[in-house]
Amino acid sequence: MSERKDFLRTIVEEDLKSGKCKEVVTRFPPEPNGFPHIGHAKSIAINFGIARDYNGYCNLRMDDTNPTKEDTKYAQALEDAVKWLGFEWKGDVRHTSDYFHQIYDYAIQLIKMGKAYVDSLQEDEIREYRGTVTEAGKRSKYANRSIEENLELFERMKKGEFKDGEHILRAKIDMSAANMKMRDPLMYRIRHAEHFRAGDEWCVYPMYDFAHCLSDYIEGVSHSICTLEFENNRDIYNWVLETLNLTPPRPYQHEFARLGINYTVMSKRKLLELVESKVVSGWDDPRLPTIAGYKRRGYTPESILTFCDQIGIAKANSMVDVSQLEFCIRDDLNPKVPRVMCVLEPLKITITNYDAKEDIDASYYPHDVPKEGSRKLPFSSEIYIERDDFMEDAPKDYFRLTPTQSVRLKHAYIITCKEIIKDDEGNIIEIKAEYSAESKSGSDTSGIKVKSAIHWVDAKESKEVEVRVYDRLFSVEAPADEQDLNPNSLKVIKNARIEPAVIEQKPDVRFQFERQGYFYADPIDYSDAKPVFNKIVGLKGSWDKKTKQNEPTTKPQVKKEQIDGEVVAMTASEQALFQRYTDTLKLNSEVANTLARDAQLSSFYEEALSTLNSPISLANIVTNEVARELKQMQVNELKFNPSQIAELVSIIDDGTISNKIAKQVFEEMLTSGKSPNKIVQEKGLVQISDPDVIAPIIDDIIAKNPDNVSKFKAGNTKLLGFFVGQVLKSTGGKANPQVVNKLVAQKLQ
RNA sequence: UGGGGUAUCGCCAAGCGGUAAGGCACUAGUUUUUGGUACUGGUAUUCGGGGGUUCGAAUCCCUCUACCCCAUCCA
Numbered sequence: 001m002s003e004r005k006d007f008l009r010t011i012v013e014e015d016l017k018s019g020k021c022k023e024v025v026t027r028f029p030p031e032p033n034g035f036p037h038i039g040h041a042k043s044i045a046i047n048f049g050i051a052r053d054y055n056g057y058c059n060l061r062m063d064d065t066n067p068t069k070e071d072t073k074y075a076q077a078l079e080d081a082v083k084w085l086g087f088e089w090k091g092d093v094r095h096t097s098d099y100f101h102q103i104y105d106y107a108i109q110l111i112k113m114g115k116a117y118v119d120s121l122q123e124d125e126i127r128e129y130r131g132t133v134t135e136a137g138k139r140s141k142y143a144n145r146s147i148e149e150n151l152e153l154f155e156r157m158k159k160g161e162f163k164d165g166e167h168i169l170r171a172k173i174d175m176s177a178a179n180m181k182m183r184d185p186l187m188y189r190i191r192h193a194e195h196f197r198a199g200d201e202w203c204v205y206p207m208y209d210f211a212h213c214l215s216d217y218i219e220g221v222s223h224s225i226c227t228l229e230f231e232n233n234r235d236i237y238n239w240v241l242e243t244l245n246l247t248p249p250r251p252y253q254h255e256f257a258r259l260g261i262n263y264t265v266m267s268k269r270k271l272l273e274l275v276e277s278k279v280v281s282g283w284d285d286p287r288l289p290t291i292a293g294y295k296r297r298g299y300t301p302e303s304i305l306t307f308c309d310q311i312g313i314a315k316a317n318s319m320v321d322v323s324q325l326e327f328c329i330r331d332d333l334n335p336k337v338p339r340v341m342c343v344l345e346p347l348k349i350t351i352t353n354y355d356a357k358e359d360i361d362a363s364y365y366p367h368d369v370p371k372e373g374s375r376k377l378p379f380s381s382e383i384y385i386e387r388d389d390f391m392e393d394a395p396k397d398y399f400r401l402t403p404t405q406s407v408r409l410k411h412a413y414i415i416t417c418k419e420i421i422k423d424d425e426g427n428i429i430e431i432k433a434e435y436s437a438e439s440k441s442g443s444d445t446s447g448i449k450v451k452s453a454i455h456w457v458d459a460k461e462s463k464e465v466e467v468r469v470y471d472r473l474f475s476v477e478a479p480a481d482e483q484d485l486n487p488n489s490l491k492v493i494k495n496a497r498i499e500p501a502v503i504e505q506k507p508d509v510r511f512q513f514e515r516q517g518y519f520y521a522d523p524i525d526y527s528d529a530k531p532v533f534n535k536i537v538g539l540k541g542s543w544d545k546k547t548k549q550n551e552p553t554t555k556p557q558v559k560k561e562q563i564d565g566e567v568v569a570m571t572a573s574e575q576a577l578f579q580r581y582t583d584t585l586k587l588n589s590e591v592a593n594t595l596a597r598d599a600q601l602s603s604f605y606e607e608a609l610s611t612l613n614s615p616i617s618l619a620n621i622v623t624n625e626v627a628r629e630l631k632q633m634q635v636n637e638l639k640f641n642p643s644q645i646a647e648l649v650s651i652i653d654d655g656t657i658s659n660k661i662a663k664q665v666f667e668e669m670l671t672s673g674k675s676p677n678k679i680v681q682e683k684g685l686v687q688i689s690d691p692d693v694i695a696p697i698i699d700d701i702i703a704k705n706p707d708n709v710s711k712f713k714a715g716n717t718k719l720l721g722f723f724v725g726q727v728l729k730s731t732g733g734k735a736n737p738q739v740v741n742k743l744v745a746q747k748l749q
Numbered sequence: 750u751g752g753g754g755u756a757u758c759g760c761c762a763a764g765c766g767g768u769a770a771g772g773c774a775c776u777a778g779u780u781u782u783u784g785g786u787a788c789u790g791g792u793a794u795u796c797g798g799g800g801g802u803u804c805g806a807a808u809c810c811c812u813c814u815a816c817c818c819c820a821u822c823c824a
Contacts (some may be wrong), residue, residue, distance in 0.1 A: 004763060004771080031824050066823060123822060130820055134751050137820085168822055178752040180820050189822040208824045231753055232819050255754090257817095262760085310772055312762050314755090317817055321760045324773045334786060368786055399784065408782055441782065453782040515783045543784045562798045564813050590801040594811045624802050624810045631810095659803055663766080708768070718768065718794075721805055725767030737767095737804045 006313040008046065008254055012054055012223060021222035021249055024056030027094075028082065029212070029226075031063045032075035032196075034268040035283040037290045038304065038325075039259045040078070041085060045308035046256065047225055048087040059219055060089035064097045065211045067195035075196075077283075081291040085301045096206075096215050097198045103206045103214050104158070106244055107169060107188060111150045115243050116187060117143050118153040119170045126168075129175070130183050136176030137183045143172060157190055160203045164190050171210075173239060181232045182239070185209050213237040216251040224251045227258040228315065259311070260319040263472040263486075264289045265479055279482065280473075286534050287473040287489050297470065298510055298520025298536035303332040322472065326537045333510060333518045333536070338364035338373065341410065341455040342498040342513040342533075344467060346384035348430045348459065351415060354381045360441070362411040364507060375501035379412055382459035384497055386515075389454045390431060392420060399451035399543075401431075408453040410514060414439035414446060455514040462497040465531040467519070469493060503531055515539065570597065577602060585615040594623045600635055601627055604642050612646035614653055621649060625666050639673030648676040656680065658687045660733055689736040691743060694727070697735070698743055701726045712748055720744060 005013070015021045026047040030040060051058035060082055064070050079093060096103075110116035119142045121129065131137030145153070157167050169188035177183055187210040192203050206214075213236075216224045224237070234253045241250050260266060265274075266289060274280050274288070283290055286297035294304060307328040311320050359376040385401070394402040401407040406416040419432035439446040468490065473479075475486040502511065509521045517538035525532040538544075570578060574596045581592035595602050605622045609615060626645065629638060648669070652662050657680060668679045680686060688694060701723060702709055712719040723744045728735055 006762095029824095033824080063824065069823075126822075127820070132751085132820055136751095165822065180752075183820085186822055191822085205822095207822075212824085228754070229818055230824090233824095235753090257755085310761080312772090314762070316755050316762090318761060321773065324761070327773055330785090339783075339785095366783070366786075367781075397784095410782060412782095444782090450782085452784070455783075512783085512785080515785075517785095539783075539785050541784060546784090562814055564799070567812065588801070590811065594801085597811090620802055620810095627810055660766080660805090663803095663809090711768085716768080722768045724805070728767070739804095741804050 007315070008223070008225060008256060008313055009050060009053065011254060012050060015222070015252075016054065020252075023220075023222065024051055024054040025059070025220050025222045026051045026056065026225060027059040027061050027216065027219060027221050028089075029061045029063045029096075029215075030078050031066070031069070032071060032078055033066070033069040034074055034272065035077050035290050035292060036081040037266055037271065037288075038261065038294065038307075039266050039289075040081060041291060041304050042259045042308050042311070043225075043227075044082055044085055044087060045305055046313060048082075048085075048089075050223070050225070056222070057090040058087070059091070059094050059221070061094035061096065061215065061219070063208070063212065063215075064095055064195070064197060065205050065208060067191055067193040067198075067205060070196055072196050077292065084291065084295060085305060094215075094219060095197060096211050097195060099211070099215050099218050100198065100202055100206070102218060103211055104204075106214055106240075107154065107206070107210070108151070109244060110171065110187075111154060111169075112147060113243070114147060114172070116150070116169055116171050117145055118150050118157070118167050119143065119184075120167050123165060126186075130180065131175070133180060139175045139184065140170075143170075143184070154188075154204075157188070158202075158204050160192065162190055164192055166190060169204075171236070171239070173236075179232055179235050181209070182235050185236050209233055209236045210240060213240045213251070213253075217241060217246055220249075221251040222249065224253045226253060226255055228255045228317070229258075231255050255315070256313050257315055257317050260317070261289060261322055261325065262319050262477040263322055263474050263479070265474070273482075274473075277482070279485065286468070286470050296523065296534070298518065298534055299329050300332050300510075303329040306332065319478065329537050330518065330540070333512065335369055335371075337510045337512050337518065338507050339366060339512045339514050340364070340375075340499055340502050341377075341457055342465070342467070342496055342502070342511075342516065342519070343384045343386050343455065343457050343462075344469075344493055344496045344513075344516065345387040346457075346495075346497050347387045347390055347428065349383050349385055349415065349456070350430060350432050351381045351383070351435050352418065352432050353434045356380070360411055373507060375499075375505055375507070377411055377499060377501070378458040378461035380458055380460065383409070383456045384459055384462065385409075385454055385456045390417070390428070392428070397546075400454055406436075406448060406450050408439070408441070408450045409456045410453040411441050412456070413437070413441070414444075414448050414450055455516075457497045457499050459497075461500050463500055463503050463531065464494075465496050465498045465503075465533060466525075467493040467496040467533050467535065468522070469535045498531070503528060510536070512539075581619070585619070587616060587619045591619050591623050594627065595619060598627070598630075600630055604630075604635060604645075608642035608646045608649075611643045612650055614646075614649050617649045617653055618646065621645060621662075621666075625663070629670065639671070640669040644669060644675055651676060651680065655689070656686055658733075658736055658738075660728070660737060661685050661687060664733060685734060687736050688731060688734050689739050691739060694731075694735050694740055694743055695747075697727055697730055698723070698740070698747055701730065702747060709748065720748070723748070 012024055028044050028047045048058045062075050119140045121140050129137050129140060154169055168186050170184045170186055173182050173184055175183045186207050188204045188206055190203055191205050194200055237253050275283055280288055284292035284296040286293055307325050357380045360379050361374055362377045364373040365371045389400045391398055391402055401417055403417050406414050408414045413435040415433040415435045417431055417433050420428055421430040423429050436446045436448060439448055471489050472486055473489045474484045476484045511519050513519050518536040519533040520536050522532040522534050578592050578596035581587045581595060582589055595605055608618050648662060651657050665676050665679050708719050724740050727740045
């Protein structure tokens with residue numbers, strides 16, 4: 001777990017500390033209507049991870065309130081995904097459908113409270129009545145049905161006396177709410193459909209907004225974590241729980257940004273399209289960002305989890321670069337997996353001066369991987385090397401085999417090209433080479449220096465294998481539709497050649513094919529007779545990159561110039577106030593402007609001004625500190641009054657306290673409502689301006705931070721702030737910052 | 750257009766009034782029988798823009814801008 005906390009963990013810790021919750025209970029609540037993808041993995045990692053970190057527990061709950069979309073096969077896939085990632089839910093898998101009776105009872109309760117009603121409007125009428133984002137909606141005429149009538153109708157809905165869509169149950173909240181979600185949200189609809197678990201027991205089903213909060217409550221969830229698009233739903237969440245007046249503790253909803261990864265799509269709809277249009281082979285196609293896809297591709301659960309940990313949790317919509325994921329799988333596999341040799345595109349080499357056969361003993365692991373294990377590598381005069389490991393006209397930074405450059409066969413001998421054989425079209429079909437008998441790996445006495453060692457396989461002893469080379473599914477970062485598909489996302493190589501030990505010994509299911517990348521024996525199509533490997537990810541390659549780099553043109557980054565919008569004009573009276581503030585009170589126009597435009601603020605200011613004639617200082621503190629508080633509450637909720645602010649300003653003006661301490665005093669006034677003088681007295685906050693007192697403290701700080709002193713002297717002048725900060729810190733903020741500044745500057749000269 | 754969110758390096762992301770963390774990517778070098786790994790360095794005088802408050806602002810105030818979400822009987 002990362003030692004730096006994300007915002008959710010910060011909230012959890014605060015709640016634990018404040019006693020808002022006693023135990024941390026989370027839940028992973030997917031709707032079983034599609035296959036889980038890596039976005040779900042993020043949510044799983046968050047929910048199960050937080051529960052684990054705070055010794056709580058996490059439930060797995062299928063949010064199955066819509067019988068027409070859900071299926072048990074999806075529920076199974078979801079369960080598998082959680083297990084595969086290595087998490088355990090508490091008890092059985094939960095289902096919202098388990099709570100249908102309880103949820104129904106809560107609905108009855110709401111009706112009895114007059115907080116819910118049966119509406120009988122048509123679907124399109126309901127939409128029309130809801131209004132728009134700028135216009136208020138209007139309430140249905142059915143909203144004033146009596147409680148008895150509502151009860152009876154709802155009962156009959158449940159009994160199945162009505163057809164789908166004839167009636168619905170709605171919460172009675174506010175048809176003109178600015179939050180559209182609060183305009184009498186729907187709580188129950190009639191659905192004569194078979195539910196994959198509940199069968200046909202029900203023909204009314206609760207909506208998400210009603211079922212989710214209650215399910216959380218029923219399960220004792222403390223932190224209901226969901227994605228950003230539910231921010232507007234939080235109001236309903238709270239409304240239901242509060243209106244029902246449930247006994248605490250109750251759950252609270254928190255939202256985080258869902259995961260986006262470039263060059264792929266993450267929405268269920270788009271994923272489904274790809275599967276249905278047969279662009280991919282199924283939900284487990286290795287190119288898909290589904291859990292099943294990653295699993296089939298060869299990704300490990302550890303690597304996915306590390307990835308989730310690395311990307312962090314925040315509220316900003318973001319698009320993570322695939323290279324981050326690729327790093328995670330490479331990093332996971334590098335120390336674990338055996339290295340073997342496989343030639344993807346074979347080029348035949350005949351070693352003319354070698355006519356024997358031998359088995360070379362070769363370790364599965366490189367020197368820096370502390371693992372044991374080796375295999376026999378058959379070697380003879382006919383071998384294959386990778387086609388692009390030979391180049392007839394090579395640039396000088398090409399390290400492999402050329403007519404003039406020898407190369408080492410990994411684990412074996414150094415060879416030198418003697419003759420290039422071409423077909424009628426001029427394609428190279430074979431190389432005749434000679435080896436150096438003294439150059440054998442491990443006992444090299446040849447003295448020949450080569451620039452690289454390449455992988456190879458014996459022509460006769462190697463096995464033919466199918467290798468499926470995957471690349472990103474889309475060729476653009478943020479794909480919109482199938483137009484953006486990468487035509488080369490899958491390359492099937494039928495006749496790659498692999499060293500025999502891989503098939504015969506099977507030391508693992510994942511391998512590093514030396515110099516190529518990590519590969520995985522396909523769990524479904526692999527057989528000893530017809531081995532199939534999936535490419536998980538390539539190695540980082542500076543040569544490959546260089547050769548590819550010439551193609552894409554880097555787009556120039558142009559910094560956009562920002563144009564300021566128009567500011568709303570002041571009214572005549574605001575204008576007059578502004579004039580008075582700037583002309584007679586000499587406030588700066590910015591301060592005057594904010595004051596004049598805010599009636600609450602200006603009247604607060606005027607009142608303070610009547611007790612203390614210090615217009616500028618007063619204006620500053622009112623427009624800054626007081627304004628902040630007024631953003632969150634009304635004037636009458638404030639614990640302090642204008643004259644106390646005046647008092648605070650007066651002791652700043654006369655030098656009793658510094659501006660810095662004033663902030664501290666202000667904080668105190670906010671919570672206790674005590675008078676500034678009293679706070680200063682109680683806490684002994686009078687500022688220290690005597691240089692004789694401050695100087696020794698500065699000396700001490702300077703002595704303790706020799707590094708920063710030298711950095712400062714080397715020209716890093718912003719470090720002045722560091723020293724001032726340290727001095728202030730050690731005096732509890734009481735040292736006069738101006739004096740400190742001057743003194744520090746002097747001493748550091 | 751009303752409401753709710755978000756903006757810190759190419760991509761993620763810490764930071765909550767006192768020296769702009771970290772990871773990926775990029776880059777230079779060392780080691781290397783993988784152009785891998787590992788290691789060592791280099792990468793934001795600046796936090797969406799502009800003002801203001803303060804000795805000191807990414808952090809507080811004002812204002813503008815951009816993007817995301819909300820008008821499914823989906824979740």
